[in-house]
Amino acid sequence: MSPFTGVFTEEHEALVAEVRDEWAESALSTRPADRSAAERAVREAYTAMRLEPPRSVVWADSPAGCLRACLGDGPDRPGPTDAFSPELALRLGRELRRRYESNPWRELEDRLVSRLHDALGPELWDELRSRIGSRIREPLWNRFGVRLRGHVLSRLSDQLPSLLGGHLGGVQDVWRDAYRMALYTCALRTAGMRDERLEAFAEVTRHLGWWIPSRDGVIVSERPEVLLRDELERLHCASGPALSWPDGFALHAWHGTPVPGWVVVDPTPEAIGAEGDPEIRRCAIESFGWERYIAEVGLPLVAEIEDPRVPGSKLALYDLPEHVFDEPLRVLVTTDAQARNVYLLL
Known part of the structure; x- marks a missing residue:
């Protein structure tokens, strides 16, 4: 060379x-x-x-x-x-x-x-x-x-x-x-x-x-005996530790965000409501599932319409109380035959 x-x-x-x-x-x-x-x-x-x-x-x-x-x-x-x-x-x-x-x-x-x-x-x-x-x-x-x-x-x-x-x-x-x-x-x-x-x-x-x-x-x-990441190479596992070693030392992560184990293993609306960190609350809701969270918590539906861009798809808008993310937001859920997507709106 x-x-x-x-x-x-x-x-x-x-x-x-x-x-x-x-x-x-x-x-x-x-x-x-x-x-x-x-x-x-x-x-x-x-x-x-x-x-x-x-x-x-x-x-x-x-x-x-x-x-x-x-x-x-x-x-x-x-x-x-x-x-x-x-x-x-x-x-x-x-x-x-x-x-x-x-x-x-x-x-x-x-x-x-x-x-x-x-x-x-x-x-x-x-x-x-x-x-x-x-x-x-x-x-x-x-x-x-x-x-x-x-x-x-x-x-x-x-x-x-x-x-x-x-x-x-x-x-x-x-x-x-x-x-x-x-x-x-x-x-x-x-x-x-x-x-x-x-x-x-x-x-x-x-x-x-x-x-x-x-x-x-x-x-x-x-x-480590376990090292798991998502498609963007962020530390992530939806079912257990994303990083763990033989002596039990382990880390849980949700798409790159370090989280307590319950966020991945056993998220519940009660645990989410008791969590003080809004970023961990967000990860826990994603782990629990937005549609499931909306249904179990009873978020108020603001409006629901057919999506004019995608035939057969619906747009549903929900109010998200201020205490969830420390600021008032709205959640837009899009639904079609193939997928459901969730967007947070200021």
């Missing part, structure tokens, strides 16, 4: 597409980890960094399990779905900060940036980083690092409301790291270079879900 000199060639485009697709496949994997291969990859990554291999590799079954494992095996350690007490959250925060300071990825990333900067020069490196980044940011960073990882962080914030203020910088996972692994892999290869340390860390990332490296020991987790 011709080295990058300011012109992004078809060869460069093909490389970025290939590496991007490889990391997208890894980010969506729900295969159980090959634990022997994963532990071997962890130790080889440390060796590549000229570090002593970690004294221990501790396995957890989920991201929440990774955080619990940082606290050791004490009797007060929370279970898979338990909230952390303020005291344990403080302990965990201190432990994660300590591990962050000894995370070898920080050193490696600094070295990679310095190497590319020196080899290409500041202007050409900035240009190359921008060219690659623009091609992988949406399919890797936004798709996984922001959306999927963001859902997990939202779920963890239920258990650790005092923790998620920046203390997770030392926690590695394929959803966050797919972008960075692809960026540096493409940059090095486009510049005619390679780095065995990056290749070793990439191998670890391919094997695991979340992992927390440090000099004295590494905590690693399984991938």
Whole structure:
């Protein structure tokens, strides 16, 4: 491949597409980890960094399990779905900060940036980083690092409301790291270079879900066993968790919106009325079914006419009380032989 000199060639485009697709496949994997291969990859990554291999590799079954494992095996350690007490959250925060300071990825990333900067020069490196980044940011960073990882962080914030203020910088996972692994892999290869340390860390990332490296020991987790999305690639499942791990840690989502489990599993008009968040109420009504909700709640019919655009179709307009979405709206239901559609009108 011709080295990058300011012109992004078809060869460069093909490389970025290939590496991007490889990391997208890894980010969506729900295969159980090959634990022997994963532990071997962890130790080889440390060796590549000229570090002593970690004294221990501790396995957890989920991201929440990774955080619990940082606290050791004490009797007060929370279970898979338990909230952390303020005291344990403080302990965990201190432990994660300590591990962050000894995370070898920080050193490696600094070295990679310095190497590319020196080899290409500041202007050409900035240009190359921008060219690659623009091609992988949406399919890797936004798709996984922001959306999927963001859902997990939202779920963890239920258990650790005092923790998620920046203390997770030392926690590695394929959803966050797919972008960075692809960026540096493409940059090095486009510049005619390679780095065995990056290749070793990439191998670890391919094997695991979340992992927390440090000099004295590494905590690693399984991938999710369920990862379901809708046609727009938003996290979604209409019958159960959209994301779940072997230890029971799970997330429910409705077309990209994180929701409590009842929204998907057992929505009722009573539960919908008691819900304080209008966005969750909307998702719950969609899960329950608009026509069913209209019938059971008894929304007042404003008008019903034949649809002049579609013979045999009807248009029915209902008033939606202000308390449902915190503002007065109307619901338009269109009905024909093939489908029923619902529209919310201001």
